[in-house]
Amino acid sequence: xxxxxxxxxxxxxxxxxxxxxxxxxxxxxxxxxxxxxxxxxxxxxxxxxxxxxxxxxxxxxxxxxxxxxxxxxxxxxxxxxxxxxxxxxxxxxxxxxxxxxxxxxxxxxxxxxxxxxx
Numbered sequence: 001x002x003x004x005x006x007x008x009x010x011x012x013x014x015x016x017x018x019x020x021x022x023x024x025x026x027x028x029x030x031x032x033x034x035x036x037x038x039x040x041x042x043x044x045x046x047x048x049x050x051x052x053x054x055x056x057x058x059x060x061x062x063x064x065x066x067x068x069x070x071x072x073x074x075x076x077x078x079x080x081x082x083x084x085x086x087x088x089x090x091x092x093x094x095x096x097x098x099x100x101x102x103x104x105x106x107x108x109x110x111x112x113x114x115x116x117x118x
Contacts, residue, residue: 002026002107004096009112016086020112022079022096027107029098030074036081037101037108038092047101048094049081064090086116 008020020036035050049060049070058070069082079096093113099106 002098004098004107004109006094006096006109006112009094009114011115011117012086013118014086014088014116016116018083018086018114020081020083020094020096020114022081022109024077024079024096024098027098029077032098033100034072034079035097035099035101035106036070036079036094037097038090038094038114039111040089040092043092045095045101046092050100051079083114086114088116090114091116 003025004022006022008018012018031053033050033052036048037045038048039045047061048064049068051058051070051072067085071080093111095108095111097106097108
């Protein structure tokens with residue numbers, strides 16, 4: 001059974017930082033493109049970033065480019081997202097997926113909440 005468990009969210013002030021983690025099991029993590037997505041209250045799912053298995057292709061949404069950094073540790077089956085210079089508009093539930101965010105075949109975790117507020 002595929003499982004993705006996100007953690008690391010929380011309440012942070014504007015300008016602050018968080019590091020999200022996603023521990024994967026039930027599939028060959030090292031062979032998959034992995035992605036982060038987010039969903040703000042009342043809005044649809046938004047792609048944030050993805051990274052390929054060989055870590056030689058990384059992409060970011062324009063809204064987070066230069067502030068967020070995606071990484072992975074294939075020895076620990078873990079995906080990361082470093083969030084810096086956080087803004088109130090970054091407030092959302094953050095999810096990891098084992099594939100492209102909008103691919104129905106991609107599994108998604110339960111999410112971790114990030115709230116940016118003063």
